[in-house]
Amino acid sequence: MLSTISTNNAPGAIGPYSQAVKIGNFLFVSGQLPIHPGTNEMPESVAQQTKQSLENVKAILEAAGSDLQQVVKTTVFLQDMNTFAQMNEVYQSYFSGNYPARSAVEVAGLPKDALVEIEVIAYVPDNN
Template identity: 70%
Template sequence: MTEQLKQVIATNNAPGAIGPYSQAVRIGDLLFTSGQLGMNPAGEFPATVEEQAEQSLNNVKAILEAAGASMSQVVKTTVFLKDMNDFAQVNAVYSKFFTQPYPARSAVEVARLPKDGLVEIEVIASLK
């Protein structure tokens, strides 16, 4: 794959990268976002897992919009949880952002997230 095929997507409406990666990369008709923590663009975390899940998905939405896409174009999500006991709360927030047909999804518990976040969500979207 050559660099000419890769288009970096970035927006100030989501937190900037905290390492050597892009907020999102477009390859052809596919958009891959990096994992979005539940912090606002200023780098502040809300207190609860529900608030962090909502902020994470708002960050995803902002990145999609920067690419000219919407949440309805998401085909796959991966949800990383600090505690799988928070699954129901995160699922309730998640259901506000997606409608049928729902994207495919994986959800996993991880030992630790960057900046000690409670949830991180990444997506793949079709830009067709």
Template identity: 65%
Template sequence: MKKPISTDQAPGAIGPYSQAVDAGDFIYTSGQLGLNPQTGEFGADVQEQTRLSLSNVKAILEAAGTSMDKIVKTTVFLKDMNDFVPVNEVYSTFFEQPYPARSAVEVARLPKDALVEIEVIALK
């Protein structure tokens, strides 16, 4: 059984999908862009977009009754792999050891021409 998760503390879905889905023992988030949920505006640079993306993930997980320390896997989509180091600088402030497993990939384009998008899988 799956249950959609939604919060106004993160940007709403821009298509036919849920912000996250509760699937038993796990929460699966959709990719979160670096948007300010109050203004709908992107962060000014890749570091600010990373901070906003992970803050949006945090808000969604809290709405699902879990937290950042329960994340077991992240996927980071980057518009430019040259941003890997600045993204890591911000990313590292959101996690403690043991760090979640992670994939990071460069993509041709992200929704709304974002610089970064992050999705996670977390334990409940």
């Protein structure tokens, strides 16, 4: 059964898409920009933007009954691959050693001129 997930603890969609879609035990989280849901502000540095994007992902996962430890795949979009090390330092602090599969790609641009955007695929345990 397919269902959409939405939470006020992450920024709302800025287009015709859902924050996440759950099918069976898998959750597909749309790319999360580093927008703070309470202020609609975006931090300036790649490190701060990575942290906010992951906080947004975390909020959506929790709304679906999952968490960061259930993430099986991430895709990180960077405006500049030269900022990979700064992103990676923050990114690794959100996962405890059992890292998900990951792709990181440089893109020509991101919505709202963000420096980073992160999407994930996660497992949702049966009790949720």
